[in-house]
Amino acid sequence: MRKPVIIAVAGGSASGKTTVVKEILDKLDLKDVEIIKHDDYYLDQTNLSMDDRIKINYDHPSSLDNDLLVSHIDGLLKGHAIDCPTYNFVTNNRSAETRRIEPKKVIILEGILILTDSRIRELSDIKLYVELDDDTRFIRRLQRDIAERGRTVESVIDQYLNTVKPMHHKHVKPTKRFADVIIPNDYKHSVAVDIIVSKIKMILGEDK
Template sequence: MQKLTLIAIAGPTASGKSTLASRLAKALGKRKAAIISQDNYYKDYSYLSLKQRKQINFDRFSAFDIALLCRHLARLKKGKPIDMPLYDFIQSKRLKKTKKVIPSPYVIVEGLMPFFSRCLGQLFDYKIYILAPHWLCLSRRITRDIKKRGETISSVCKRYFEDVLPMQRRYVQPQQSLADIVVDGVRAFDKRLVAALLKNARASHKI
């Protein structure tokens, strides 16, 4: 069985994690890479009313179902497929349907805090942290959440300053010291950067 390599991408909200993950996967090849978003592993809060769900601080570490994500990544490393949960961000709850993820030579996990916990951190072969200024992250988040998550400028800014920033300092930023490499989120994730990241990953971990 071919060795499966797990690559993690961590960083602040809207720092470019999904974009970098997509470009790494494209460079590796569609059949050689799979992407898992940590956002799909929020706990299932469907038992609460929509109003109650909207009050949840989704930037806390405890908001994620870390145990399930650990089990799924361990299963993939054993060469077994998983049924990845899917999350509805407008309704703030887990969907009933799932997505089948087949073990690929490379699995890229992107999210706020994929290697904050020891359980997850020890599973990854290569860890990337994206560093981006607050103004850029807030600007990107406003654009994203209005288009895709039914939010308003007011609601995004309120959540950003009340929930996102405090939790970012507590859970997200500490991962920078655990990363194998830190990437500047302001610069474009061009082909040269992607190629350099893959080269470093292969050199450091013999992948």
């Protein structure tokens, strides 16, 4: 099997990374793809109480088990299957279940902090950064966290002001300089998606 193409997709919380990835996959028309979410690699916090878990700064690079992720990427590149952890946002902890992932032609790594680790950047063939203004991202995050993660309005606002916003400007936004392509998500970006798809096909040798 040809070495998988590794694509790292970063950007602020609720910037639309998943939407951009879907557009790429739709145009790529490639079924042999696997998406790995960086969120699933939050550190295991079984030893902490719920009160202590809530206090953790999940927007800081230290909250993530990048050593495990790097070893998993390396394994996939060598043709080995991995058991990817899964994260439960309601309990603020890893789930007991894992997800078996086999090597695929394209592996997409998605997460706000995915470009902060130099080892992950070096393993990535294409690095993307999805950008959206702060106000729109906050509104999207508020709606998502209430609907999907069981959060209250007050808790989302408090987390955004105390950790999400300052950490975005300190750790997430600066990683734009590592991106091969920066995609503004406040209007159509079909040209950028077409360029990315063409690059993927070229790497895969499917551009003829």
